[in-house]
Every structure is written in structure tokens, then in C-alpha cells.
Amino acid sequence: MSDSATILLVDDEPSIRESVQAYLEYSGDLTVKVASNATDAWQVLEKTIPDVIISDIMMPEVDGYEFLEKLRNDSRFEGIPVIFLTARGMTSDRIKGYHSGCDAYLPKPFDPEELEAIVKNLLERRKTNEKTATDSVKLEEIAQEIRELKQQLGQQQNTLITTPPPIKIDLTPREQSVLDLVAEGLMNKEIAARLETSVRNVEKYVSRLFSKTGTNSRTELVRFALKHGLTE
Structure with missing residues (x-):
């Protein structure tokens, strides 16, 4: 992928934020902004509109479902692809995630290579749709x-x-x-x-x-x- 893209990663686990950011930025064509919760993520969004959002579901105060609902109700962010990254792996949780409007669902523990593939697939799909x-x-x-x-x-x-x-x-x-x-x-x-x-x-x-x-x-x-x- 030749064009640089910006990813927003929202997760309350510092180790997850650090490892995912390092892995995705390694190739040099992705820039990862990080936030520890939905409130911080919204502050990032007010300054930078990312190409893809990766969000945990189980977060304090505002969970991933509520965060996604707020995104889909805002015309500035409604079209951004969202990946749910969470420890929840039950079928009912995945169904709820898709019904909420997420584009992909990856339960922890996950393979960083798979996450990168999902991110780049969503980026290519968005580029095609925009064209x-x-x-x-x-x-x-x-x-x-x-x-x-x-x-x-x-x-x-x-x-x-x-x-x-x-x-x-x-x-x-x-x-x-x-x-x-x-x-x-x-x-x-x-x-x-x-x-x-x-x-x-x-x-x-x-x-x-x-x-x-x-x-x-x-x-x-x-x-x-x-x-x-x-x-x-």
C-alpha cells in the first residue's frame, strides 16, 4: 500500500496499545494514534480524522458499543471502518458488534499479522468505494x-x-x-x-x-x- 493511512487505536491496556502501534507502524505506511478510552479517542478525533478505527469493547465509562454508536451518529465519522478488538469471543458478542455497525471483529488473543491484513483490506475497500x-x-x-x-x-x-x-x-x-x-x-x-x-x-x-x-x-x-x- 503506497499511500500513508492513519489508524486510531482505542484500548485501555497499555501493552496492547504499545504492541499494536509498533507492529502496524513497522512497515512505514501506517500511522497509529492511540487513546486509552473513548473520551480520549474523541479528543483525538476532533483533531484528526483517521482512515480506520480499532477499538476495544470493554472499556471504563463508555464501552465500545456506545463509542461506535456515537461515531455512526456523527456525519464526520459515520463512514470510518471500525474494527472491534476485544477479549470477548462469544458468538452473541460478535453478532451484537456487527449489528452495532462494526466492520470487523477480532477477539483477543489475536495474531498481529491478521489484524494488519484486516486493516489494509478495509483501507483498500474504502478507497475503492470513494473512487x-x-x-x-x-x-x-x-x-x-x-x-x-x-x-x-x-x-x-x-x-x-x-x-x-x-x-x-x-x-x-x-x-x-x-x-x-x-x-x-x-x-x-x-x-x-x-x-x-x-x-x-x-x-x-x-x-x-x-x-x-x-x-x-x-x-x-x-x-x-x-x-x-x-x-x-
Whole structure:
């Protein structure tokens, strides 16, 4: 894992805090913040938002379940993966932990190598989820831009006395279908599902459309197609 990540370890046993911190920081790509109880952990959270939280369950005053509930009810921390690290190993305790919203449950005594594997797995999963969410936002922005463009062009055409004659570009039936769906604001994955083909094939058709129309983006393609009567 190339990117550095921050871990918050909450445990009231000094030996556990020291050993886990030393082990996880050994590789150099993890930084471990430590706290002896939930109250101290919250003070750390106010200053640093970690990538993963490892928390004991049996702690004085505020136990792990209460700490996790507070995390899940705070928009700043609700998405942080949480690993329960505890001496409790009963099935009922694990079930309660998962129902409380923890992402992994590792009973003591545990293998530090297993803990490290769980931590890195959660980090990779979170990175993937964040990338997917970012890509979805970008795709929706493109779709919205295309919808607005179609609306603007429609308004302009209603105010013009004359419009340029349609330009003749030879498109295959499948290219025409892809162009029409792009103009609707659909993304490649949605087009593939609609046409019952692969995303890779859709990408090829879109590339051909760029080449045939001399455009470089979906927005330019839709603008060109609407202007020259290639789609409605």
C-alpha cells in the first residue's frame, strides 16, 4: 500500500496499545494514534480524522458499543471502518458488534499479522468505494450538462428563423443507437445495459462517433449531433 493511512487505536491496556502501534507502524505506511478510552479517542478525533478505527469493547465509562454508536451518529465519522478488538469471543458478542455497525471483529488473543491484513483490506475497500462515488458524481455532472445543453439548443432553435441544413454523416444502426442514448444523458454502463452489449463495445462506438464528428467529448458530440440533426 503506497499511500500513508492513519489508524486510531482505542484500548485501555497499555501493552496492547504499545504492541499494536509498533507492529502496524513497522512497515512505514501506517500511522497509529492511540487513546486509552473513548473520551480520549474523541479528543483525538476532533483533531484528526483517521482512515480506520480499532477499538476495544470493554472499556471504563463508555464501552465500545456506545463509542461506535456515537461515531455512526456523527456525519464526520459515520463512514470510518471500525474494527472491534476485544477479549470477548462469544458468538452473541460478535453478532451484537456487527449489528452495532462494526466492520470487523477480532477477539483477543489475536495474531498481529491478521489484524494488519484486516486493516489494509478495509483501507483498500474504502478507497475503492470513494473512487466509485467520485466517478458516479462526475458521470452525473456530465449527464446533467448534456441535459442542459439539449434544453438550451432547443430554446435557441425555437427563436431562430432559419436553421442550418442537416449534415450527412454515415452512421451504422448501432452507432446511431449509441448516439441517441448519449444524447439522452446515459453513461456507457447504462448504454451497454440498454443495448445488451459490453461497456467495451460501447466505448468503441463512442470513439468512432468522436472520430466521425470531429468532437472530443460527450458534450461536444451531443452539441454537434443536435445542431446537425443527427439525433432528436
